[in-house]
Amino acid sequence: MAERTKIEWVDHTFNPWIGCTRVSDACDNCYAAAMSRRRGWAEFEPGAPRHRTSATYWRQPLVWNRKAEARRTRAKVFGPSLADPFDAEISDAWRHDYIDLIKRTPWLDYILLTKRPQVAVKFFCGRRVPDNLWLGVTAETQKMLALRAPTILDIKAKVHVLSAEPLLEQLDLAPWLPGPERNNRQSFTWVIAGGESGPKARASKPQWFRILRDQCAAAGIAFFFKQWGEHAPDDERRSDDNAVRKLGRKTAGACLDGRHHRDTPL
Ligand code: SF4
Incomplete structure (x- = not known):
């Protein structure tokens, strides 16, 4: 949630919301769920509502975008890191708000990784993926790769x-x-x-x-x-x-x- 991230392959992390539920073996030691338990949050409990982050926090990418534009150097944003962007428990309205933010910050390239590409396919049906949204899946085993890769690759993305x-x-x-x-x-x-x-x-x-x-x-x-x-x-x-x-x-x-x-x- 800090402005600079410790994740090696990006410049920033951004969490439009927090919370998720286990979907496959990769989730067994989920960092976000463990952090949530330590802090006494409930967003990773089965059936618990997800937590949308504040309007102030949502303004951070606008600042990163201005700085990137001033430097004329693109920056990478990973997010969410404490949720799955295509979690079926999240309303499409929240996802639309995030996509709008992505479109409004064209100097940032956003990396969205999901373990639920079937939700992404439905969401993007009839809609164009913005050029600055890089779409991906996590696959920890061959079975998950075979399940998730064809679905995400069916969605046209840069x-x-x-x-x-x-x-x-x-x-x-x-x-x-x-x-x-x-x-x-x-x-x-x-x-x-x-x-x-x-x-x-x-x-x-x-x-x-x-x-x-x-x-x-x-x-x-x-x-x-x-x-x-x-x-x-x-x-x-x-x-x-x-x-x-x-x-x-x-x-x-x-x-x-x-x-x-x-x-x-x-
Ligand atoms: S999909 Fe990601 S955020 Fe959700 S439980 Fe699995 S590892 Fe955690």
């Missing part, structure tokens, strides 16, 4: 993002990357991958990240390795090493086979 975080098994992205077999259908343009952080973090295998990195490189699309999470190899420069141990998020860092991967699509 950038399609795949967030493979927390990565819980090996993924094969081939059907959803650019290639002749895509027959002009849309494909992902940015892949962000990472391991899980937090006290109950599940470990990801280095080979899973290498496969994503190599598939993206072969398809010519941007790959961003966000973090190892709590678990990493002792020596991440050894590309034959597939063992990890708990080092802690800060020590583990985000270096994969001796280099950082921080590519962005535009």
Whole structure:
């Protein structure tokens, strides 16, 4: 909720509302739900109403937009980070308000990640996705990738993002990357991958990240390795090493086979 974010691949985070419910294994250690419990909020309890953030808070992107325009440098905004933008419990009226804000701040590129692309498809039916709205899904397993990727890629958008975080098994992205077999259908343009952080973090295998990195490189699309999470190899420069141990998020860092991967699509 601060003006500057700790999320490595964006400049700001923005939460138009707060609250959600678990939808798949990626949610098991949901940071937002844990934070909400610590603060005594109820927005993540089943059936609890979501909390819309204040009008004052909603004016922050207007300030970021003015600053970006003055610098003539686009800025990236991730949000919501404490909710799912296409949570079915949220009214479309709230979503329209957010889309209006996105349209009114053209110097900002917004990244909206969902685990409910079926709601996004309905919402955008007959409506154009603004150019500064980058649409994406999270997929932690192949099953979730197969379920979510085709749905989000059916929506026309300037950038399609795949967030493979927390990565819980090996993924094969081939059907959803650019290639002749895509027959002009849309494909992902940015892949962000990472391991899980937090006290109950599940470990990801280095080979899973290498496969994503190599598939993206072969398809010519941007790959961003966000973090190892709590678990990493002792020596991440050894590309034959597939063992990890708990080092802690800060020590583990985000270096994969001796280099950082921080590519962005535009
Ligand atoms: S979809 Fe996101 S915000 Fe919602 S419970 Fe899952 S991890 Fe948390």
